[in-house]
Every structure is written in C-alpha cells, then in structure tokens.
Amino acid sequence: MLIDGLxxxxxxxxxxxxxxxxxxxxVTITAGFWEDVTESLDSIxxxxxxxxxxxxxxxxxxxxxxxxxxxxxxxxAIIIGxxxxxxxxxxxRLVELFAELGVRSVQLTYNNQNCYAGSCYEAxxxxxxxxGRELITEMNRAGILVDLSHVGNGSTLDAVRFSKKPVxxxxxxxxxxxxxxxxxxxxxxxxLRDNGGIIGCATYRxxxxxxxxxxxENWCTMVMRTVEIAGIDHVGVGTDRSHNFTKPDYDWMxxxxxxxxxxxxxxxxxxxxxxxxxDWFPRVEDIGKIEGxxxxxxxxxxxxxKITHGNWLRVYEAVFAS
Amino acid sequence: MLIDGLxxxxxxxxxxxxxxxxxxxxVTITAGFWEDVTESLDSIxxxxxxxxxxxxxxxxxxxxxxxxxxxxxxxxAIIIGxxxxxxxxxxxRLVELFAELGVRSVQLTYNNQNCYAGSCYEAxxxxxxxxGRELITEMNRAGILVDLSHVGNGSTLDAVRFSKKPVxxxxxxxxxxxxxxxxxxxxxxxxLRDNGGIIGCATYRxxxxxxxxxxxENWCTMVMRTVEIAGIDHVGVGTDRSHNFTKPDYDWMxxxxxxxxxxxxxxxxxxxxxxxxxDWFPRVEDIGKIEGxxxxxxxxxxxxxKITHGNWLRVYEAVFAS
Numbered sequence: 001m002l003i004d005g006l007x008x009x010x011x012x013x014x015x016x017x018x019x020x021x022x023x024x025x026x027v028t029i030t031a032g033f034w035e036d037v038t039e040s041l042d043s044i045x046x047x048x049x050x051x052x053x054x055x056x057x058x059x060x061x062x063x064x065x066x067x068x069x070x071x072x073x074x075x076x077a078i079i080i081g082x083x084x085x086x087x088x089x090x091x092x093r094l095v096e097l098f099a100e101l102g103v104r105s106v107q108l109t110y111n112n113q114n115c116y117a118g119s120c121y122e123a124x125x126x127x128x129x130x131x132g133r134e135l136i137t138e139m140n141r142a143g144i145l146v147d148l149s150h151v152g153n154g155s156t157l158d159a160v161r162f163s164k165k166p167v168x169x170x171x172x173x174x175x176x177x178x179x180x181x182x183x184x185x186x187x188x189x190x191x192l193r194d195n196g197g198i199i200g201c202a203t204y205r206x207x208x209x210x211x212x213x214x215x216x217e218n219w220c221t222m223v224m225r226t227v228e229i230a231g232i233d234h235v236g237v238g239t240d241r242s243h244n245f246t247k248p249d250y251d252w253m254x255x256x257x258x259x260x261x262x263x264x265x266x267x268x269x270x271x272x273x274x275x276x277x278x279d280w281f282p283r284v285e286d287i288g289k290i291e292g293x294x295x296x297x298x299x300x301x302x303x304x305x306k307i308t309h310g311n312w313l314r315v316y317e318a319v320f321a322s
Numbered sequence: 323m324l325i326d327g328l329x330x331x332x333x334x335x336x337x338x339x340x341x342x343x344x345x346x347x348x349v350t351i352t353a354g355f356w357e358d359v360t361e362s363l364d365s366i367x368x369x370x371x372x373x374x375x376x377x378x379x380x381x382x383x384x385x386x387x388x389x390x391x392x393x394x395x396x397x398x399a400i401i402i403g404x405x406x407x408x409x410x411x412x413x414x415r416l417v418e419l420f421a422e423l424g425v426r427s428v429q430l431t432y433n434n435q436n437c438y439a440g441s442c443y444e445a446x447x448x449x450x451x452x453x454g455r456e457l458i459t460e461m462n463r464a465g466i467l468v469d470l471s472h473v474g475n476g477s478t479l480d481a482v483r484f485s486k487k488p489v490x491x492x493x494x495x496x497x498x499x500x501x502x503x504x505x506x507x508x509x510x511x512x513x514l515r516d517n518g519g520i521i522g523c524a525t526y527r528x529x530x531x532x533x534x535x536x537x538x539e540n541w542c543t544m545v546m547r548t549v550e551i552a553g554i555d556h557v558g559v560g561t562d563r564s565h566n567f568t569k570p571d572y573d574w575m576x577x578x579x580x581x582x583x584x585x586x587x588x589x590x591x592x593x594x595x596x597x598x599x600x601d602w603f604p605r606v607e608d609i610g611k612i613e614g615x616x617x618x619x620x621x622x623x624x625x626x627x628k629i630t631h632g633n634w635l636r637v638y639e640a641v642f643a644s
Binding site: 036037038041042044045046048049089091093094096097100101 | 358359360363364366367368370371411413415416418419422423
C-alpha cells in the first residue's frame, strides 16, 4: 500500500481508479492554492460531492485510523490538503474551524512570501514571522499538518524547529541530490529528522531532474540517498502528480491574483509548459512501480513499508486529532 | 427551566450570570445579521472564545441532549443562531459546513427580500423562491432550524408547508393580538401547528405593544391567547432581548450594507431609538418571572413546562442532528 503525500489537479473517477490500480491507499489532495476563505469552503464542498458520488472507491479520511480502515476496504482515502494558507483569511480562529471541516494538511505559503513565512522563490527569506509562530501553534493544536514544501529553506528550518508536532515537506527532493530552489538543503532534512517529520520524495520533473526521472531504479536510488540524509523513518513519497491539469490551472497556480505578469513556478521561460512525467511514470497507475523499485535497489521489506506508508501514518497519527 | 428561542447583542459574563439568575437553561443567540461568510466564521470563533473564557457557566450546545446536560449542570446552553442567511454566501454547499461548525438556527431573511424568500417589510412578498426550497431541504438535511421570524407571512406560510422538519418563528407575536408587520397571522400559526413547529412569544416592545408589556400577567395572557390559536404544543418563549446594544449595533442590524439611508426595522421615525423593555422585565434576570406568571394566569404545571422549555426541546430534537 502506498500513501502519496501530495497530488493536485482535477480528480475524477478515472483518477481514483488509476490510483487504486497503482495500489495507492491514501493521497493528500490539493483543495486550493490561492482560493480565499469562501472559495476554500466551496472547494471542500466540491470534494465532498466528488467523494459522495464515488463512495464505492473513495472516502475523505480525518484520522490515521480512517486511512487504515478506508484503504483496508480497498478504497482510496482522501486527505484534504491546501497548498497555501489563503483559506484562513489571515484569521487565527479559522484554523480550528477548517480543521473541524476535515482539513488536515496546509502549506505555510505557496511560492510567495506571506504574513507567515518566506517562500523558496523570494530573494530574501524572512524566516518564520510572529504570526507564523502563532499559526503553527494553532495548527499543532487543531490537528493540521504543517506542510513546508514551497517554503524557503530558512523559514522551513525555523518552522521545523518551532513546531511541537512533526511537520512535513510533502513534495520536494533533497537539494544536494538535485539543486533547485524548491528542494531542501541537508540542514533542513537533518532538522526534519530531529523533529520526527517527513519529506515526501517528488516525481515532478522540474524538481527531480531528467536522471532520476529516467528509470524507476534511478528514482529509487534518489530515495535511498535521501534516506541516507534524513534517516529511514523520515522519508516517504509525495509525487506532486497532477490530474487533468491544463493551462488555466497552471496560470492560476502560478499567478493566482498576485501579478499581471507571468510566473513560471518551478518551470522556466525556456520550458514554460507542462513538464513531462518521469519516463517510468507515464500513466497514473505506474505509481505502483515504486514499491517493487524500492525493494530492487536494496531496501528491506520493513524499510519499503516505512517509505511507502508507515512513515506517513506515524506522522498523521502524531498530528491529526483522533 | 426556561429556553429562550432568541436573544441578540453583545453577550458577556454579566449577561450569562443574569440569565442564569433568571433560570434560563438555554438561549439561541444571534451570531450575525449581515455578516458574510468570512465574518460569520469570525463570529463563531468569537463565540467559542467567549464560552471558553466562561466555561464554568456557559457552553455551546449542538444537540438537545447537550442542552439537557448543560442546563442540568447549572450552566447556560448556547445555541448558535443567525438572523440572516448571509453566512451561506448564496452557496448551498456551505449549509452543511456551517452545521458542522455548530450553527443550529438560521432565519431565511432579515427584513429584506433575498434569493430565498420575501421579508415582512417588502410591499410584495415573493413567497418562497426556487433557491429557497433548495435551502430549506438542505437545512432540514443538515440539522439547522429554519427560523421565519422576519420573513413575510406569505413566504413564511410557503416555508412552513414546504419544510419536512418542524420550523420556528423564534421571536414574534400573533398579529391578531398585536397587529404589526413583524407578527404572524393566524393562518401562519395554524400551519405552524400542523408542521409541528413553534412560535417563541416576544417581549420586544415594538412588536408586543404597551399593554402586554405593562405587567407579567398581561404578557402571560398574551401567551395564553397565542396558545388558543397555535395550540399548547406550539408556543414557547423567544424574548428578542438584546444585550449591550448601542446605536452602531442598531444601525448595523437595520441598515447593514444595503442602504445609504435610514431604516427603522420594527421601530419607526417617531420612535427610532431603543425600545424600552417591558415594565415587568427591566433587568435581564426578570425573565425568571415568566414561569410563575404562566402558572398565575391558569396554565397547569405540564403546560408551563411545555411553554418554558418542553416545546423547544421537542423541536430541537426533531431538527438537530443527534
């Protein structure tokens, strides 16, 4: 069974079925990037409708026990995540309310500095702000996982050290293996280990590189090297796979309402469009190759279980309210 | 024990203590008039803070069982109500989400026609709209009481007949006893009886009149006459008492953001200010006179129990999710 720490895009029944064919038991979805309070409630409503309409194969999970039960029934557990904090409308009291509505993972910021933290793309990373500390305390209390993937390395380090609960870099790679602003430096990965947290290794080509995208063996070797840095208990999978994503989705994700210009996120002016999936991962169900791939590069069955789902479950159990 | 179907204003510890001195076991408060989605979430957050800060004497109730337990512990049960539908942002999917956050009573409209229904102050009452029917179905499903107090009599009649669950006129009087646009005609009260619903008799002078405000005996005689119209199982108390209300509160309540002019609500240009409370009800704790007053005008102990709390509890049990 695989738990994927982050996917995005427009899920549908085909996506759910493909994920199940790939033996995915749980996935954290992206319910919003720049959506404000009301739009985020809309999004939660739509996710409920989608899961109700596909109740035979998908169900929203609120606890680690839910995930175990749903996956055990052969269905896909949906963990509601947001890749930005816009849903909270800069209001500390809304954290608890969104937690009650099932939100379980929220990234401190998406690409841009905000009132909580600096982003991986800012020239200067502010570090965690006063409000950022308040937010993490509140997310810890309310049972929402702090996601630091697009957060700057300085702010990430602050947040990892400040959080009383394990945190996650749900979808990124080690910067020492593939240098990219979106990837995490070794000091961050060491702090993550000390915090009891987790990094979900990504398959998004722009932050993974062609070499690790060439074969499943190469990608699993990258995971092994990440384990050497962060430790076997602190590495999982967070593919960053998107479903049914088209140009308007990329435009919204990258530009939101914050610029009249163009922003490329992890892409570039030279390669502005949709990045090709890894060569070994053309179809969604190819995600199922990961488990065998990890064994093939030398992980023991116990280690494979930790990377594919055990580490995520441990973090979820520590963070989510039961 | 008294259940008050509607109060408003800025509650504080003094108000909670005064209500307890008046033997009030539960009260539906007004968490919003014109507050939008985000502002309504703010308001829920503030109500949680207020109840947390006064946890020894007040607690938010979500079920009829909660009310019985909280009142049984000598505390005040807070039922979260809104006097308008603005919190839903014209989004059907937000009904379920607000219900999960503890909202238990929502008035279809406050003084003005909206997308759901006509108001008591419109020249033409549209009746219940298409969206209005959808909303009532959703509120029935989600466990939120449909409040029809400021709704036009025509729309009220439509709603009472359409709702599959009992509805409430949480704070109004019988128009045949004191004619006022805010009060309910006998056909509405008969329909309310057939629906299994309830009217909470008000003490707000502008819709009660000086005579019924003069003595507790007069007011309880009004209740008796209301029982003659609606039936002993369908009358309760909904004082419409406000706490710490000042001019900016009246301005917000009456004008919200919908006019640059002046609106008087149930008041008038001749008497624009705060209406004096009934002569028998100068202090909040005088609400405790109601129970004895009802017995004094000839209600049996069983009838007094129905009017003071039993009827509200029956409606709450039928409507709220358990």
